[in-house]
Amino acid sequence: MKQEIKNHFINGPISSDFIADAIKKHQVNTAIGAFDIFLGQVRQDEIDGKVVTGIEFSAYEEMANKELIKLKEESLEKFDLIEAHIYHSLGSIPTGEVCFFVFTSSGHRPAAFAATQHMVNEIKKRVPIFGKEMLEDNTHEWKVNR
Amino acid sequence: MEINIKFFGKLAELTGENELTLEVPDETGIKELEGRFTEQYATWNLQTYLVAVNQNITEQQALKNGDEVAFLPPFAGG
Numbered sequence: 001m002k003q004e005i006k007n008h009f010i011n012g013p014i015s016s017d018f019i020a021d022a023i024k025k026h027q028v029n030t031a032i033g034a035f036d037i038f039l040g041q042v043r044q045d046e047i048d049g050k051v052v053t054g055i056e057f058s059a060y061e062e063m064a065n066k067e068l069i070k071l072k073e074e075s076l077e078k079f080d081l082i083e084a085h086i087y088h089s090l091g092s093i094p095t096g097e098v099c100f101f102v103f104t105s106s107g108h109r110p111a112a113f114a115a116t117q118h119m120v121n122e123i124k125k126r127v128p129i130f131g132k133e134m135l136e137d138n139t140h141e142w143k144v145n146r
Numbered sequence: 147m148e149i150n151i152k153f154f155g156k157l158a159e160l161t162g163e164n165e166l167t168l169e170v171p172d173e174t175g176i177k178e179l180e181g182r183f184t185e186q187y188a189t190w191n192l193q194t195y196l197v198a199v200n201q202n203i204t205e206q207q208a209l210k211n212g213d214e215v216a217f218l219p220p221f222a223g224g
Contacts, residue, residue, distance in 0.1 A: 040224050059223070060154055060216055063201040088223055100224050120224060128198070128216075129223030130155030142156040143222035 008068045009061060009090050013097035014039075022085065022103055032082050032105040036112035038120050040100030042093050050135040054094040055143060060128040067127050071119060079115035081106050086119065088129060147172050147211035151179070155219040157195060160187055175207035179215065195219050 010018075019037070026032060045052045072084045082105045089099040102119050106112040123129075124145045131143035151166050158164050161183070170178070176197055183190045196203050198216040209215065 055222075057223075058155060058158075060152065060198070060201075060218065063198060063216070064223075066201060124221065124224040127221060127223050128154065128218050129221055130219060131222030132155070142159075142219065144220040145222050145224065 008065055008086050008088060009059060010087055011091050012089060013093050013099065014087055014089055014101050016098075018087075019098070019101060022101075026083065026105055029082065029105070031107060033107045034105065034109040034112045036104050036109070036116040038100070038102040038116050039098050041098050042095045044095040045133070047133065047135060047141050050137055050139070052095060052133045053136055054092055054134045055099065056092045056132040056134060057088070057090050057099065058130050059088070059090060064127045064129060068123070071122050071126065075104075075115050075119050079106070079118070080111040081115050084115060084119065086123065088123075092134070147174070147209075149174070149179070149209055150212070150214045152214065152216040154216065155222075157193060157217050157219050160189060160193065175209055176215070177207055193219065
């Protein structure tokens, strides 16, 4: 089966307007009784005494998009969802900005809660996205999900 | 045969390349590519990565003409 490759990536931070619009677009669907949202924000960690100023994200986009479509399809099947959406930033994202947005909807809350958590965990494990943590002294460390 | 190689993240930094096309003998597998990179790039054998052939993570060794082989360092999405 040949599938359309959809783009889940956004250059730069994910704005609160983008998130608000996503909610607004779904409100016409009155079968939805529950939305669940996960937002990942770039944290100001400290690595060996140096403050993280941001993360530069890159991805193997063709493979990541395929994997994200597969994960969404799996999740729609496994949980009683109405919709599922995933967005991730590429490029340099300063600390305090949102870089990851998972958005699910269902008739009742248990499905949306469970699906969001499942999708976030699987994305961290399965999707080829790479992050370079930029440090205050202009050096960097490669981020590894644990 | 011709193999298209892709490097990402830390491995792109190490090799100074995002992508390269190599003309290799027909019996070349992943192990031969890794041997070549170990010789070429000083810290290659210290790196942690997964290998994807044609966008599927695999432990297979054999390659065929036109394959896309990606070396993927640890994931950091989210």
